[in-house]
Amino acid sequence: MGVQILYIEDDRDIGKWASQDLMERGYEVVWLMNGDGAIEKAESCRLVILDVMLPGLDGFTIGQRLKKKYPGLPILMLSARTSIDDKLQGLEFADDYVTKPFHPDELAARIEVLLRRSGAHSAEPIELKHLKIFEKENRIVNCETGEEVVLTGKQFQIFTYLLQHVNHILTKEQIYEAVWGDSYIDGDKSLMVHIRYLREKIERDPANPEIIETVRGLGYRVRL
Amino acid sequence: MKNWFIFRFGRSLLSRYLLIVIVALLMVPIIITVPVSTYGLVTKVVPIDNSSQPTIYERGNVIEAKWHQQALRLDGASEQDINLEIHHLKGEYPEATMFWVDSQGYTRLEMPQQQQIPVLWTVLDAITFMKSSIASDPFTVVSFIGGGKVNAGQGFMTVQIPRDLLEDGEPYRGMPNSYYVIFGFILFIMFIVVSWLFFARFRKRLLRLQSSMTLPEGDGIPEPVIVNRHDEIGQLEDAFNHMVVQLRESMHREREEEDLRKQLIAHLSHDLRTPLTVIRSHIYSLQKERLSAHGVESLQLIDAKIHDLSGLIDNLLSYNLLTSGRYTLMTEKHDVLRLVRESAAAWYPLWEKEGFEVDVNIQEEPLVWNVDEGWFRRIVDNIFQNVVRHARSGEYIGVYNEIRQGEVAIVIADHGEGMSYPSDTKGVGIGLAIVEFLTSEMGLKLETISSSEGTRVYLYRLK
Numbered sequence: 001m002g003v004q005i006l007y008i009e010d011d012r013d014i015g016k017w018a019s020q021d022l023m024e025r026g027y028e029v030v031w032l033m034n035g036d037g038a039i040e041k042a043e044s045c046r047l048v049i050l051d052v053m054l055p056g057l058d059g060f061t062i063g064q065r066l067k068k069k070y071p072g073l074p075i076l077m078l079s080a081r082t083s084i085d086d087k088l089q090g091l092e093f094a095d096d097y098v099t100k101p102f103h104p105d106e107l108a109a110r111i112e113v114l115l116r117r118s119g120a121h122s123a124e125p126i127e128l129k130h131l132k133i134f135e136k137e138n139r140i141v142n143c144e145t146g147e148e149v150v151l152t153g154k155q156f157q158i159f160t161y162l163l164q165h166v167n168h169i170l171t172k173e174q175i176y177e178a179v180w181g182d183s184y185i186d187g188d189k190s191l192m193v194h195i196r197y198l199r200e201k202i203e204r205d206p207a208n209p210e211i212i213e214t215v216r217g218l219g220y221r222v223r224l
Numbered sequence: 225m226k227n228w229f230i231f232r233f234g235r236s237l238l239s240r241y242l243l244i245v246i247v248a249l250l251m252v253p254i255i256i257t258v259p260v261s262t263y264g265l266v267t268k269v270v271p272i273d274n275s276s277q278p279t280i281y282e283r284g285n286v287i288e289a290k291w292h293q294q295a296l297r298l299d300g301a302s303e304q305d306i307n308l309e310i311h312h313l314k315g316e317y318p319e320a321t322m323f324w325v326d327s328q329g330y331t332r333l334e335m336p337q338q339q340q341i342p343v344l345w346t347v348l349d350a351i352t353f354m355k356s357s358i359a360s361d362p363f364t365v366v367s368f369i370g371g372g373k374v375n376a377g378q379g380f381m382t383v384q385i386p387r388d389l390l391e392d393g394e395p396y397r398g399m400p401n402s403y404y405v406i407f408g409f410i411l412f413i414m415f416i417v418v419s420w421l422f423f424a425r426f427r428k429r430l431l432r433l434q435s436s437m438t439l440p441e442g443d444g445i446p447e448p449v450i451v452n453r454h455d456e457i458g459q460l461e462d463a464f465n466h467m468v469v470q471l472r473e474s475m476h477r478e479r480e481e482e483d484l485r486k487q488l489i490a491h492l493s494h495d496l497r498t499p500l501t502v503i504r505s506h507i508y509s510l511q512k513e514r515l516s517a518h519g520v521e522s523l524q525l526i527d528a529k530i531h532d533l534s535g536l537i538d539n540l541l542s543y544n545l546l547t548s549g550r551y552t553l554m555t556e557k558h559d560v561l562r563l564v565r566e567s568a569a570a571w572y573p574l575w576e577k578e579g580f581e582v583d584v585n586i587q588e589e590p591l592v593w594n595v596d597e598g599w600f601r602r603i604v605d606n607i608f609q610n611v612v613r614h615a616r617s618g619e620y621i622g623v624y625n626e627i628r629q630g631e632v633a634i635v636i637a638d639h640g641e642g643m644s645y646p647s648d649t650k651g652v653g654i655g656l657a658i659v660e661f662l663t664s665e666m667g668l669k670l671e672t673i674s675s676s677e678g679t680r681v682y683l684y685r686l687k
Contacts, residue, residue: 011498017505053494080497081490082538083545084598101501101534104508169569173562186590217584217623218569 002026006045010054021104035062052079067093074114117164155198162222171219237455248415255407283391288365295367307333324381361387429457445471489541496537504530539654559590567604583622599662606659607636607681615640633684643674
């Protein structure tokens with residue numbers, strides 16, 4: 001059985017099509033046309049897709065209530081409201097905001113990222129080149145040698161953060177601020193040093209990294 | 225009407241100040257009388273040292289009356305009686321000079337002897353003597369013996385007393401001038417102090433009003449002031465409070481209008497995008513069907529147009545909001561290179577997919593500008609989007625820094641066919657209009673240099 005997703009959408013055509021597309025991608029979709037019963041249904045779900053303009057309570061209110069009740073439950077806003085104000089309001093509690101008309105592949109990719117970030121997939125190990133990553137157990141195994149890769153706290157945090165944003169390029173400021181929890185100071189080399197040691201531990205050839213890719217002038221990326 | 229005028233006048237600052245001026249003017253006679261009376265009082269309590277002037281006679285007018293009376297009493301008196309009486313009077317006023325002249329004009333008794341008194345008086349002597357004696361020192365009284373005109377012809381008797389030996393009929397005589405000066409100065413200082421207090425209060429209230437005007441509350445509108453008095457400043461404060469109320473109402477109305485407009489635009493956007501989403505969903509459903517190459521191409525074209533239309537709706541509504549002044553830019557200091565880097569990182573996968581050569585070479589040092597983060601990202605995204613849409617053929621995007629007009633500029637370059645080349649995806653330029661509007665609002669300059677070799681967009685801060 002696939003991961004269960006709660007989808008709240010009042011437009012019959014869009015709801016039907018999106019639900020079908022997600023089901024074809026292996027998710028189990030619980031589709032509601034308004035916020036009634038959302039709190040109860042969300043209990044068994046791993047992610048919520050929420051429209052904004054709904055009959056009765058709007059998506060912002062439902063989202064806030066859901067987040068209050070289930071703080072760890074990722075919420076993806078899927079709305080035809082595209083103004084910055086709406087996005088900012090939505091992102092106060094939601095984990096992502098996708099605007100309509102959307103590409104189903106983009107929606108699926110964002111759902112994947114959110115599920116990975118929330119640890120919904122953590123039971124299944126991630127296979128990345130010669131590595132097998134067990135997120136839940138904080139364990140990385142080198143499949144070629146069968147040995148476990150031992151990382152320091154910071155190295156593990158950096159690697160996990162990159163994995164949570166797989167396929168996204170993250171700037172050094174973004175990584176630093178997420179891992180160190182502090183503002184990046186211009187010229188700080190600690191991130192580069194940690195990544196160098198991290199590569200020495202996980203890459204086959206640290207001089208030509210395949211797992212943590214350097215994107216010149218921008219940052220780093222882990223690609224699946 | 226009359227009562228109203230009195231009421232208004234009584235509360236007027238002008239009338240209050242006029243009152244101060246009138247009181248000051250009324251003080252002028254006091255300046256004159258108070259020093260005199262106080263001097264008199266002081267000299268009585270603390271007697272002036274009179275050791276050098278042991279004899280003080282009555283006032284001049286008393287002596288004059290007494291002399292005239294004596295002269296009248298001597299009507300028909302013999303020379304001996306007159307001499308006797310004058311001797312008696314001399315005993316009373318030893319410091320005085322006395323003489324009498326008989327009807328023939330001969331000086332008969334002279335005490336003490338004086339050179340300027342002629343022995344025989346001519347008319348000229350008499351006139352000269354009288355003229356020199358008027359209002360002069362010594363104090364001189366001349367009385368016809370027998371008094372008056374009726375019994376004239378018996379001669380005249382004269383007494384002369386130095387004025388400083390007379391009792392002062394004017395107590396302030398001899399009072400030093402500094403006494404007046406001190407009183408005048410004290411009064412002047414009092415006037416200045418009262419005026420200063422008056423204006424200091426006045427100034428304090430004006431400053432309070434000024435600070436209320438210049439220190440607005442969070443919403444940018446000053447707080448009303450408390451009106452304690454209903455004078456001219458009170459009226460100004462009332463007018464200010466009235467203005468504050470009107471401003472608040474106006475701002476409230478404006479906010480309501482802004483919210484309504486935003487709501488309307490949000491609903492419009494929603495209502496336009498929802499059918500687009502449905503159309504798109506059907507395109508994806510169709511794409512899963514077996515289609516001819518032409519069918520696939522048509523679907524791709526529809527999809528692309530939906531994408532463009534969606535962007536256009538977005539831009540049109542944003543432009544409407546922005547240019548109607550319904551959207552406030554929240555400018556703050558930001559490292560714009562970081563924002564550019566993050567935006568480029570988000571676009572990178574698409575550039576890769578499109579086969580672009582990406583050359584990002586931005587300086588490490590932060591470049592801090594005062595911008596609205598959201599709208600700045602939007603400007604950069606718009607430029608990146610233009611490269612993808614209109615300069616795809618160049619397969620190149622470069623992001624770097626250069627000095628432009630003496631400022632560090634962000635440069636986004638492509639190797640496309642330039643802006644003059646007709647592009648299938650060219651719109652009416654609403655995106656460009658938004659970018660131009662936003663850059664000018666944030667004090668930035670967007671400069672585009674385009675040729676058949678490619679386009680370079682410079683974004684830099686205006687000096």
